[in-house]
Amino acid sequence: MAPKKEYKDLRSARWFAPDDLRSFGHRSRAMQMGLDSEDWEGKPVIAIINTWSDLSPCHHHLRDRAEYVKQGVYQAGGLPVEMPVHSFSEQFLKPTSMLYRNMGAMEVEETIRAHPVDGVVLLGGCDKSTPALVMGAVSAGVPFIFLPAGAMLRGNYAGAKLGSGTDVWKYWDERRAGTIGKEQWDGVQGGIARSYGTCMTMGTASTMMSIAEGFGLTLPGASSIPAPDAGHKRMSKACGRRIVDMVWEDLTPDKIITPASTRNATVVAMATGCSTNAIIHLIAMARRAGIDWGLDDLDAVGHEIPVLANIRPTGKEYLMEDFFYAGGLPALMKELGDKLDTSVVTVTGKTLGETIADAQNYNDDVIRPLSNPVYHQGSLAVLRGNLAPDGAVIKPAAMDAKFMVHRGPAIVADTYAEMKKIISDPDYPMTPDSVLILRNAGPQGGPGMPEWGMIPMPQALLKDGHRDMVRLSDARMSGTSYGACVLHVAPEAYVGGPLALVKTGDIIAMDIPSRTLNVEVSDEDLAERRKAWVAPEPRYERGYGAMFSKHIEQADKGCDFDFLTTDYGAPVPEPEIN
Known part of the structure; x- marks a missing residue:
């Protein structure tokens, strides 16, 4: 693609090019760091936004990979600048990394906007880092490319x-x-964890990296390369080279993230056997780009698209390393054929069709053809009813099929501590038909909607050989989880959603083929219970938590902050250089 920009058009030129006092300061301070005019004159400045930290095992190699990205930027004639942001350490961050996704997105957006940056390479991959990086970069609006951290080696x-x-x-x-x-x-x-990199199942990390590629935000195959593979270093350099060209081409995110590419990303998610968390993040990412994409759209795709990736937990045998050897995401997209809109533009500057034209499937048991799917419908289903008027999510592809239609008595816990006592009691009165309910664990109630929804099997049932049962909550669960877990019940109990009104012993009725979820209690009785309901005390009274509680949206809207969506006020202007 022919260059569209000249040096004078670059954002960074506003900082460095003018012959005035303020730009004198910018140039002199750059020289203070060992740079000189040959480093910035006529060249785009490329930010390498890095989520590395010593407490992020998934991203522990990204400090090294940033150096390879720099090599690529230099090779293409740009000036790389590495800029650290929040690390989103899924394992160590409490109470949950989801509490900080939006904070990280804000940090990314403001870091890009406030500095002399023309293009961005985003380095991340563990669960919340991918949506946070993309959401922030989309809002900033400069050309960017996403470099997935990659999965670890199989355990x-x-x-x-x-x-x-x-x-x-x-x-x-x-x-x-x-x-x-x-x-x-x-x-x-x-x-179980033998190298740096993200979970090597099709958990939230691999799901979100695949979704980024499905959107067209990565170079072809980038989401499937294992983190320790030498190809990951080469991909890092390729990203550095490509982002320089993207700046000159003015290939901004609004030209890549479109309604068509959003649907592609959703199709890819369903075909991979994706994490339930994908729904929240997909909605949030789309809304940042001003695209109206919600639960009904996701469920419609789920009805149509089968699961093709035979990867745990939906698949029974293989892991991400096997997926890579089989041809990775390009091969899966090639198998999807006309289920995808291949006319969309990707960060390559070419159409999706052009980028996957030569992809090959080297193992049709790992990446199944449409004629022999792992599961006949997409990974996820959206349920609605008097218990979840704004929706709830379940992953039928990764549960015991006998629960597809189910009725059972509720066992209700108001806190995770209370639920732990129930599941740890070997004599707690319950049957395999019981429905465990955990509430007050949603976006505000958690706080931050922690991954408590994969409630461990109770010891009272484990001793009799049972390994699945219906579990229901307004929380999330890890994308590596499995079982008949109903999640993301909206509105959440903490803000007075119907889940707050359920009592132990109430009959819960779930019908996945009909997409319904109800508590068998009359409207009159629910109205009487609502009159008696008392709102819980605020989780936070100061700091970031207080802001989070005031502005967080419900799960069906992507759990973004209300003031960060495109329909909230005028676009943020470029900063004044004075």
């Missing part, structure tokens, strides 16, 4: 292939059931 213990997260839940249930001992548990602990 190993005693000759068994381990998948992070998914096998943790499985072995933990067996430990609590008494079928394995501490030695085996410790062996799994030491073998």
